[in-house]
Amino acid sequence: MTDWDNYRYFLAVAREGTLSGAARALSVNHATVLRRLRALEDQLQTSLFERRSDGYSLTSAGEEMLDHVERMEEESLALDLLLAGQDVRLAGHVRVTTVDSLAEAVLGPALPSFTEKHPGITIELATDYQWANLSRREADIALRPSNNPGDAMVGRRVGKLRTALYRSPALKGFDKDETGAEGVDWRNAPILAPDRRIAETAAGAWFSKETQNSRIVLRGTSFLILRNACLGGMGVTCLPTYLGEGLVRIADAPENTFTDLWLLTHPELRKSARVRAVLDWMARVVPKRMPGPG
Numbered sequence: 357m358t359d360w361d362n363y364r365y366f367l368a369v370a371r372e373g374t375l376s377g378a379a380r381a382l383s384v385n386h387a388t389v390l391r392r393l394r395a396l397e398d399q400l401q402t403s404l405f406e407r408r409s410d411g412y413s414l415t416s417a418g419e420e421m422l423d424h425v426e427r428m429e430e431e432s433l434a435l436d437l438l439l440a441g442q443d444v445r446l447a448g449h450v451r452v453t454t455v456d457s458l459a460e461a462v463l464g465p466a467l468p469s470f471t472e473k474h475p476g477i478t479i480e481l482a483t484d485y486q487w488a489n490l491s492r493r494e495a496d497i498a499l500r501p502s503n504n505p506g507d508a509m510v511g512r513r514v515g516k517l518r519t520a521l522y523r524s525p526a527l528k529g530f531d532k533d534e535t536g537a538e539g540v541d542w543r544n545a546p547i548l549a550p551d552r553r554i555a556e557t558a559a560g561a562w563f564s565k566e567t568q569n570s571r572i573v574l575r576g577t578s579f580l581i582l583r584n585a586c587l588g589g590m591g592v593t594c595l596p597t598y599l600g601e602g603l604v605r606i607a608d609a610p611e612n613t614f615t616d617l618w619l620l621t622h623p624e625l626r627k628s629a630r631v632r633a634v635l636d637w638m639a640r641v642v643p644k645r646m647p648g649p650g
Contacts, residue, residue: 546591
């Protein structure tokens with residue numbers, strides 16, 4: 357009988373198109389992927405991929421097998437979720453995914469209080485701007501800024517992400533929306549702008565429009581990069597208010613740019629004792645670290 361684990365490698369190569377991509381997706385090395393793929397092809401006595409200079413493409417046999425293996429994967433994941441949801445132990449690993457700024461400024465400072473109460477639970481905190489697939493067990497819990505989290509998962513709204521304009525205390529003279537005796541229009545300050553991923557949010561789009569004629573001195577791929585540059589006096593930027601400590605708040609962004617913050621998990625996993633413990637803890641600490649207006 358063919359080892360099911362080998363099929364995971366087949367799926368990874370089919371989805372990523374390269375051995376290196378599959379290796380990253382599975383957190384293994386290149387040689388392991390190649391060895392597993394060869395083992396599967398030897399067992400099935402058929403070639404599943406064509407090796408090309410730019411990667412791997414499925415053969416006709418591989419194409420026919422792909423749908424079947426994806427259904428096998430779905431059944432395996434469903435069984436894993438079912439069994440995990442029945443675990444009543446307050447012990448084991450819980451993988452939480454969110455963006456880096458929420459991990460550092462909101463969850464990080466509160467982690468000691470959780471581990472003190474639940475020493476048997478290990479939280480694996482992963483950060484990425486690409487949302488993990490909870491159905492595929494890429495994470496157990498997601499803390500996501502979204503005004504449309506979808507209905508496939510279960511969860512609760514735990515706060516509202518507000519954004520505001522900030523400057524360093526060392527950067528004087530840019531505290532007025534309009535030019536005036538007490539200050540200069542903040543749009544004339546050096547601007548620290550978000551990159552495309554962050555700029556696609558409602559607040560990012562508003563800030564980009566407001567600064568389209570400004571002098572951009574930095575584009576950052578993360579709010580943490582922008583916050584640190586702002587702290588250094590490099591310019592004015594737009595940040596979530598939970599990152600505003602140590603900075604001067606110039607003005608709030610419009611209310612229609614605010615984003616809801618959702619705590620999500622798979623319906624089966626909310627029955628798990630350790631997942632429930634982490635969810636309840638996050639539902640308590642996250643709202644406390646979401647600053648309000650002003």
